[in-house]
Amino acid sequence: MTTANLRLMAVAMLAFATSVSAAPGGGDAAAAMHRRVLTIDSHVDTPTFVLRKGWDIGERHRPQDDFSQLDIPRMEDGGLDAAFFAVYLDQGPLTPEGYERAHQRGIMKAVAIREAVLKHGDELDLALTVEDAHRIVASGRHAIFMSMENAYPVGRDLSLLPAFHALGVRMIGLVHEQNNDFADSATDDAGPKWHGLSDAGRELVRRANDLGMVVDGSHASDEALDDLIATSRTPVILSHSGVRALLDHPRNLDDARLERLAASGGVIQIEAYSPYLVATPRDPPERADAEDSLLKKLGITSLGEATPGQKRALVAGVRALDQRFGKPRAGIDDFVAQLLYALRRVGPDHVGIGSDFDGGGGVAGLEDVSDYPEITRRLILAGYDESDIAKIWGGNVLRLVERAQAAGKSR
Template structure:
């Protein structure tokens, strides 16, 4: 989840899609993908480590089975486009936007996150011929062989766990296999990369969160965490860690991106950096654009608003986009971040987590239907078929296996 400035202005994080609706007014020119590259893309197991699509599962009139388009409703992932783009599965995110660090705030966040987990289960249950929940690397392979899409679950922002670490077992029980401690703002567990440090890394409770993640077999995800948190996670985790949707600071200097030293640090510890399609260049809006967006007033709520209201609002944003076009990164920028990271850490430590439905998508890389272009570019850059397979899933599943093997052996008593 990486909320655009526009979405923040709209006052409804869940409506990030509306902001992007008009950006696809003209279909982008497509990179040609050769038959051989397309065949390779189909052959390898592919996953994305950060799919924010669960935000749409409860939208009235919206179905994961229908083909949608960025132009119409701003969404980037559904079953037909998973097939079009050759995406076999991924980590579907239980994201909770940071709020109050109080008993009441924790309670609301907990209920919100548990409800989101339920919505993921409901989507899978409603389409059990097309999707299946996955809990371990072997599940991904098996589900793929059965011609279904595998659905891992991850948590973005552990705020919903409050100060009760037994909730980690609850979420593990619900199937969560990866979790990040923090989002845009500091919380009870850790400092955010986009906030002023208060803990200078993990809090004391956050250190127990980390140990409990190791004990349960939940992959630690450091995307959004401060540099100190990244360093401490690498040093203290008993198993490799992941950055589920991050990028190279050498390509664009932003607090959400990782410098070469930290890319290497994560890789040296066996971890994987999955490349984001956000924070690739300075896309700050002009004052005129900001004022025009603000003048639109609040966006309709994605769950209580009608589809007509949401579409009408997206059209208003489209008009603003025509008058004051947003500055956007391109597929070239995404590839620059991916290829730079590959150069720094090698093909055994890179994955793909483009933040689809969470603010991701760039010019010429608007939704998951464009994924085969990445495979073509990797081949053009000289990477082998085995490298491509490792980048698309092998590396992440390797870490997942290590994390789960450790938990199976650890058998330590649960945290109180």
Template sequence: MRLARTIAAAAVLAATTCANAGTGPATISARARAVQAQAINLDTHLDTPGLFAQPGWKITDRHSYQTDGSQVDYPRMVEGGLDGGFWVIYTGQGTRDAAGNRQARDAGLRRLAEIREMVAANPDKFELATTADDAARIKAAGKKSVYISMENAYPLEQDPSLLRFYFKQGLRMLSLVHTSHNDFADSAGMGVAPAGEHGGLSAQGKALIAEANRLGILIDQSHASNAVFDQMLELSTAPIILSHSGAYDVFAHSRNIDDARIRALAAKGGVIQVNSLGGYLIDTGATPEYRAEMRKLWESMGNFDALTPEQRAQFRAQMEVLGAKYGIRKADFDDYMRHLLHIIEVAGWEHVGLGADWDGGGGVIGYEDITALPKVVQALLDAGYSDEQVQGILGGNVVRLLRQVQALADPQAVKAALE
């Protein structure tokens, strides 16, 4: 009996240890809760707008990652203590011709409208944020901040002067390029860095940087090549941001940034927000064969944004089967923290924040959706960071950066764009 009980207890312990391995703090302290309550908690890369036009999906409903794969909605933001962030106008890179550029222009404008419509439909829960001070004011009013950002400037290729229109509509952060080169800039690719097409920024890319500086729009380097990073740092009259990136010195992936560049970024006042996309955090063991099958699966899905929650769940199940077939490893909470803690050490805590890439491929075991945000707070406190430092990382640093970038804008250009 006694032996049986011991064996049972050992089995439970083993199971518990196994379940907790790599998944982060099991409990959240009162101190961590208090730190978060006083902080302005902002994530700088929320891809959730991709869900806004989904049949049957509503930001005010509570969803679950297990059911439909989504990671952010209003009830879960409340539970996780997220006060808002930068909501992304993402456009996948398509053909670089007149027809492709027009399609991208329309896709960008549609997504902008969808973000604004979400805010307009929920005035008691969300508010458009356009200045650094808005984040604290909106939190005090009991609402969530909606800053607007653009990932991939493809929608501007047809007409770069549209940037002023976007600015007037609330755009405050701009990335130039996604996973393949475009007319503005070279991409970092998706593992092995591709040969550059422009040697960094093109002439149009440089002009876009100058215009973003004039308007006080944050310039986002995530997804761009190292040469683009160097040139942005050199050309931009304001500090820049990496809205969702990881550490190359922790995992050598072309999407991550090396320590020397992290130091250069911080020296110029910039901020790096740490990404939680598993394939950028660890070597998952993905082979060319796996990637080819995965690409086929993606292509068979057609327009991902138009899928119903049921179709998305089915798609995720197929991805799981494929991952199991090839023995793909999954990153966990500890892998995420390894990048975050490394970057804090290299950059200094004032130059780091969170951009988990929720609803854009982010999330790892033990950090599946925004409700898990308090675990990061707890882990940072456990690592010895002070309340003030953690609050900076949770959002204070990016608010400071936005204030600085807006102060460096050209008041005439801002006034003209807002008229």
């Protein structure tokens, strides 16, 4: 999830191009291979939609109608077997009141995920272990893992961490777009506060290790990632990040760190978030004003309260604003370029896919989870075989979950 334009879920919604489908290679064999391998997206913000009144993950939606990018019918279309649903909260005040509120809302979000999974038990099930994931997928259903993006809801009282583990959280990122009490963010305008992890951050990593959670370094600053790798007893994941060699962005990893991450057994999951793929200037202040005017014109204050008609008008209005302000939008070629770069650099044991769908992710040709078979086709075209593709699509993430749980003190 990204905070910029969060209210409108507006990031890079310019031009809903259809998937690349006519290019040579792959074809039916690629589609069949895509169905055979266990596919996992390591970072989606679908819980934001799940919490929305009237929105049902069992129904088919379209980005054109409400920005949504994942539901059960489209998981079927896209051959997506499993996903990590993020318990994500905006960074709020680092005060007792702020933490208390975040804790409550974090619990609510985790419970909402569990409720949605229970409601659709014929199609979904909560995965707590690697064995769960295999069992659920073998039963023809989709496995939903739970992760936490930004440890803000845990708060300073780390004794609350087991509560989130008990609810099902199996992967945890410490920080989001601003520095917090645990770690420096890659994108805080104020610069580093801790020059890596704070003591509380190191303690959180140790406790997450004890609980058998995978530690997630996405959104952490370079120094914080170095500390995470040095502190965590099990390999670190970057659940949704990019590579700096192709775009110099603080959320993207430089080659030296990419190699250090891989050497430590870790994995980078390449994300389909346009500003990490193509250079994107910051929105001018007039953009926020124009969004306010758009909402006012539609008579709503957020997407959550909009009628279907208002939602469609909002999506169309945001697309028009993207065009008016000349916002660039990446395409699937940019995403695949980063994926292949990372693969060439560190090999198929250390790279995967974490789209950030429903949290700002989505590029032309990779609009929602139904477009996933195209990634497999591109990997085949690039020379990767089924065993490589199985690692890239899910094997690597499961290996990290397995390692974390084997090293944990509770299961």
